[in-house]
Amino acid sequence: MAHALPVSPLARPLPELGVIRGVRLGAAEAGIRYKGRTDLVLAEFAPGTTVAGVFTQSKCPGAPVDWCRAALPHGLAGALVVNAGNANVFTGRAGHQTCQATAEAAAKLAGCPLNTVYLASTGVIGEILPHERLTAALPALHDSLSETGWEAAARGIMTTDTFPKAAIRTATLNGTTVTIQGIAKGSGMVAPDMATMLAFVATDAALPAPVLQSLLSEQTKTTFNCITVDSDTSTSDMLLLFATGAAQNPTVAADCDALTDPTLGAFRAALHAVLRDLALLVIRDGEGATKLMSIQVSGAVSNDSAHKVAMAIGNSPLVKTAIAGEDANWGRVVMAVGKCGEPADRDTLSVSIGGVCIARNGTVVTGYDETPVVAHMKGQDIDIAVDLGLGSGTAQIWSCDLTHGYIDINGSYRS
Template identity: 45%
Template sequence: MNVTGVRLAAVPAAIRYRDRDDLVLIELAEGTACAATFTRNAFCAAPVTVAREHLTAEAPRWLLINAGNANAGTGARGLEDARACCRALSVLTSINPAQVLPFSTGVIGEYLPVERLTAALPQALAALDENGWDAAARAIMTTDTRPKIATRQLMLGGQQVTLTGIAKGAGMIRPDMATMLAFIATDAAVTPACLQRCLTQAVDGSFNAISIDGDTSTNDACVLAATGAAGNPPLDDPSSTDRETTDLETTELKAFQQALNSLCDELARAIVRDGEGATKLVSIEIGEARTATEARQVADTIAHSPLVKTALFASDPNWGRILAAVGRAGLEDLDIDKVRIRLDDVLIVSGGGRDPGYQEQAGQAVMAKDSFSIGVDLGRGRSSARLLTCDLSYDYVRINAEYRT
C-alpha cells in the first residue's frame, strides 16, 4: 500500500550479486519526521555510525540501502566509504549529505565497492516510484527466500492513514534494538518525540522478541518515517507537552500504536518463518515469573539451546531438553515442583517431573505441526514474556557454511 510522500527505487549495482537489484533508494518528502533504533553490537557497522550521526544533525530526506556488503569491521575506511555514498547522493539531489541515512547488509569485513554503488545512483533516482515497495523489499534480501512486506490502514482525525513497512532478515537474528533491516513509513502526522516512543514500543514487542540463531548483527536498524501528508492533527506524546490531552487524542494515539505494533509483529513473524533452513515457527511463552526480565531470561535460554532447536526440527517431543534449559536459566530459588511445561495445551511437566497424564503421542502430534507454542509457568509471580523462534536444521549449517562461497 503506497504512502503519500514516499517514493522508492530498486536497481542493480553489482555490489555482490549479479543479475538482481541490490541497491534501494527511498525518498522522503520535505518535513518528514523520522525515528530509528539501531544495533547495540559494539562492532556496529559503519553505516550505523553514520546514520546515527546524520539523524541527530538533519531531518532525513533519503534512505540509501545496499545488500551484499555489510560495510562492517572496516574501520576508518568503512566510515569514509559510507560518508562518500551520502555525499554522492547529496550532489545529485542538491541536499546536505547529513540528510542521507545509509544502511548496509551482507558480508562483514569487506570494503564497500563505492564506485559501483555511486554509479547506480542516477538510475535509482530516475526509477523512483511510489509503487516501489515490493521491488525494494526484494532488493534488500540476502539469504532471505522471500520478501517481507506489511501494511495497515486506520482513520485519524477524520483522515485515512496508511502504514507500510518492509524488512529483511533470515540469519544472524537475535535483535538487540530492532531487526536486521526494517523500513516503515506512514503518511500520518506525528511529532518526532511521539514517533520515537511509538517505534520503541513496537520494536520491543516484535523485532526485539525474536531469535533465529542467537546472533545479534552488526547492522541492525529500523526506521519509521512519518510524512504527515494525510493531514490529520499531529499525534503527540502526552509526556512531552504541558497541555491536557483530550480523550480523542489519546484514543487516536492508541489506535496508531496498535496498528504499528501489529505491522511490526507481522514483519517479525515473517523473519522467523523465513529463518535460514527453518521449518517451524515456535512461540515460547513464559508465565508466572517474578519479573519480565526473569521471564525473558528463561525464554532466551530455551530459544538458544541447540538441543531444543534440533529437537524441534526432528519433531521430537524430547521434553527433557526443555526442562533442562529452564533449570539452567539461572533463576534463584526456583521451586521445580511449581513449574509447569506445555506444548500448546498438552501438559508435559508438573510437580517436578513428567505430568501423570502426559502421553508421548500427544506431544508428538504438537511437534509435528509447523507452528506451535512452548509454554512454561514458573509458579513464582505474575510477569510474563514471549519470544518467537524456529528450529535448527541441516540447511542452516549448509547455508552459513556456504555463505561466502
C-alpha cells in the first residue's frame, strides 16, 4: 500500500508554502481504507469565492465528478471535501447518495449552499464508499481548519503517491500582489484527458468564474494534459481552481478575453507555472519512476499532431523500459513515431537524445558517437527531441520510465 512504498528518487521537497487568504483547510483520519494516516481533507472558502474546474473525459466518470460538473455552472465555492482510499467510481445510486450526504454535512458545517460544495475521491474503483465514515469525521475536522493546513491537505489526498505535492507563485494583478497555491496527487492511472487525478489550486485574486474557467481550460492543455505515467486515463481526474478575492485587486471584467488581456499577463504566467509545477510533480511520483522524460516534437503538420506523436513516444512501453535500462535505444523512438498514425515520413525524421542528434534523414548520423548520450541516459532527466520535418507543429510532454516498481505496485494494489 501507499505508505509502504519507498519515496520516489525523483521526489522534490515541498516548497515553502504560504497561505491563501480566504481558504482554511485541514486533514483527518476517517479510516476509509488506510490505517494510521490522514485520508480526509476539508477546505472552506470565504463567501464569494469563484471556481473553475476541468474533469476527466472518461465515459465512466466517478460520482464526485458528476457532482462537481453539476455544481460548476453556479460558479461559486463554499467548501471542498476530498477522500483517499476509495474513488467512489462505478458505485451506481449508492455513489450519488454518498456525494449527497457528504455535501449536505459539509454545507451545514461551512454554512454555504449545497451547490457550492465540491467533492473528490481517489482510490479503488467499484467499492461502495460509506458516507458515514466521512460525515462522522467532518465536524471535528471542521473545528481544526486553519490557513496553514496546506501541507496536511497535500498529505491527506495521497494514495500510491510517495511524497506530497504543492506549488506556489505570486503575481501582480491590476497593481495588487496575489498568490496562487495548489496541491496535487497522482502516481498511477495518469494520462489526464482534462486534468490529472486530483489537483486543487487556490488564489486570493478576485476573478470572475468565467475568467478563471477560460484560463484553467486553456492552460490545462499545456500542463496536466501533457503528462503521462501509464497511458491509463483515470475515471476521477479533477483539477479545481478557487479564487477567494481576499487580495481585493481591482475588478476584472467577467467578459474580458482571459487568454490575451494584458491585465492578466502576470497572473496567467504564474498560474501556468503552478499548474506545470504540479503536473511535473505528479510525473516525478509516477509509479515506479526513476527517470523523468521530457519529450519535444517539432516539425509536425500541426500542434495537435505533434502532441499525439509525443504521447505515442511517452506511452510506449518499449521506450519507457529502454529509459529505465539507461539504454539510448533511439530505434524504439522511431518505432513509436511510426506506429501512432500521425503524418510522419521516415526519410525526413530526426531524433535527438540529450541534445545529441542521433538519426537524421532516415538513417543514423555519420560517425555517431554514443558516449555523451550514454552519459545523459545515466541522469534522472532524459530529454528526447524529434523533428518530423513536415511542418511547424510543436509539442512538449513529460513521462517517466517503466520499471519493476510499477509492476510491484500495480500487481497488488488492492491486496
